[in-house]
Amino acid sequence: MKYGFVKVAAAIPAVKVADCKFNAQQIDTQIAIADGKGVQIIVFPELCITGYSCADLFGQTLLLEEAEIALMQIMNNTRQMDIISIVGMPLTVNNTLMNCAIALQKGKILGIVPKTYLPNHKENAEARWFSSPAMHNENSIRLCGQNVPFGINLLFDTAETCFGIEMGEDLWAPIPPSSSLALKGAEIILNPSANTESIGKYDYLRQLVSQQSARSICGYVLSSCGFGESTTDVVFGGNGLIYENGALLATANRFSLKEQLIISEIDVERIRNERRANTTFSANMTQCLKESTTHVSTELVNQRDLILTRTIDARPFVPKGETLNERCEEIFEIQVMGLAKRLIHTNCKTVVVGISGGLDSTLALLVCVKTFDKLGFSRKGIVGITMPGFGTTDRTYNNALHLMSSLGITIHEISIKDACIQHFKDIDHDMTKHDVTYENSQARERTQILMDFANKVNAMVIGTGDLSELALGWATYNGDHMSMYGVNASIPKTLVKYLVNWVAQNGVDYESRNTLLDIVDTPISPELIPADEQGNIKQKTEDLVGPYELHDFFIYNFMRFGFRPSKIYFLACTAFRGEYNEDVIKKWLTTFCRRFFQQQFKRSCLPDGPKVGSVGLSPRGDWRMPSDACATLWLKECEEL
Helix, strand or coil: CHHHEEEEEEEECCCCCCCHHHHHHHHHHHHHHHHHCCCCEEECCCCCCCCHHHHHHHHCHHHHHHHHHHHHHHHHHCCCCCCEEEEEEEEEECCEEEEEEEEEECCEEEEEEECCCCCCCCCCCHHHCCCCHHHCCCCEEEECCEEEEECCCEEEECCCCEEEECCHHHHHCCCCHHHHHHHCCCCEEEEEECCECCCCHHHHHHHHHHHHHHHCCCEEEEEECCHHHCECCECECCCEEEEECCEEEEECCCCCCCCEEEEEEEEHHHHHHHHHHCHHHHHHHHHHCCCCCEEEECCCCCCCCCCCCCCCCCCCCCCCHHHHHHHHHHHHHHHHHHHHHHHHHHCCCCEEEECCCCHHHHHHHHHHHHHHHHHCCCHHHEEEEECCCCCCCHHHHHHHHHHHHHHCCEEEECCCHHHHHHHHHHCCCCCCCCCHHHHHHHHHHHHHHHHHHHHHCCCEEEECCCHHHHHHCCCCCCCCCCCCEECCCCCCHHHHHHHHHHHHHHCCCHHHHHHHHHHHHCCCCCCCCCCCCCCCCCCCHHHHHCCHHHHHHHHHHHHHHCCCHHHHHHHHHHHCCCCCCHHHHHHHHHHHHHHHHHCHHHHCCCCCCCCCCCCCCCCCCCCCCCCCCCCHHHHHHHHCC
16 A cells, blocks of 8 residues: 555454354445455454353354354455454364464465464353363364465565454553564454453553553554343453554543444564664564464455545644643753753853743743752843844843843843944944854854853853754854754744643743743744834744644654655645645655755764653754755655656
């Protein structure tokens, strides 16, 4: 499927215990529906053909024969479908009974995987009826007139992915079979399961699936028995779960009386990129070198149009829902602890920060204030310098002064106008020409003031530039690009706004809160060209370089997963549907690719700064890229969108 997505489904059919014909009909129906929706792989609950709750009926010849007839019915009815189906049934192997998952496609049995671990405690008594695969050495058996690969070591290869199967209790083992399957190449794990319900068990199950998919860097699809299985002393809630590398993609409604079909798309390309980047994963692969593996080829299928059902997060850097406050606090504390360590190490009790009244300098100031409070230093050791220039508006100027005053720091105001005018005379530059020289001269003058003032008072200059600006190179080289410690270096612009708002709501006095909220609402601007006739900000950054929410989306998917422009474009069009049209997304994606490569030289000499999230641009850690790397391939693909 296009862009590396594989459409999967967890099915929870209606079941009548020991009624194989009825169960087969329900399975057929759900397979047909899933195939019509473009599903490529579907998994059903454990022992779904007979029902999991048959107990001693598993010893009845009639039931076992009817199960095989039902399997043949399913194979025949799905012969014309591309979809791969995983169903469960009891199977006699060398005069013993085994709990098996059957993979089938186009009227053919692809392979049979027996359950490795048989629970035999409390309400579980599987060892009463079933044998462990450890008792057998068969690698193929005959079923429905076909010789079929058999074993716990089967890997199924499709055109898009490789998947493996484990069953029920296997997941709960100290070392689940899926760990080995993943290390051998399985990118998706399918689990036909039968989980009985008890208080708290479902939450624990979700944690297990989440952690196993994260540890194994894989997609994980679990389907567990539903309403029809509930009998005697146990209840089955009908759990359907689809995870990708620890993240929940889709889940069933628990305790539903009706059958369910849970569909989502697993990004296999993302999984592969994560595995390549994770050296711990590759190091563990050596543990499985001596274990044999049987690869099973599946049938080629016709390609279909990709229609995503999963949600694509338009703002991947921003914490969501109930975790927002918790994550903002954690991020803020990481910034604080990084700065605290640097101050203690250098025996420095004075910092200098340029305060513009904008978002980035505000966040940097808040970090300084919290750090000084944590260390027991006087806030007067924080020297805030506002440096109005030709483009400074009353709004940002007053916000800068009000914030510094309400926070109780040392305030200095140093205008850069006269110095810049003299500088323009020195280099013979026309002041009416508002070009890059005009703008950058102001940024460099401000940096010079900060550096020299810091030398004067034996202080450290705190950088304010954020991750988004660094990615785009939206900073003046040897100007605001430089500092002695950059507290915002790994904070993207979309997150900066949320952090400032969070501090406003949770960490400051009433007067500071009002100022912070106005700063959050102020248009983002370097204020390097004069304001308009009404004194409002004329130079808006996002008009020039593009919307930061788009660029942050590009940054995340480009750097975190190594996605190519065409895939980023597809994801962005999905995530921002109704907000930005395709032409706008293409325009700014092209801008991002061009500037990201052009501006690497600025990132090659960044000052230190604390790493906060999974994406960073430090040349000493997260991102090492030649300054002379060509953007040709990426720009060409942008042109072809």
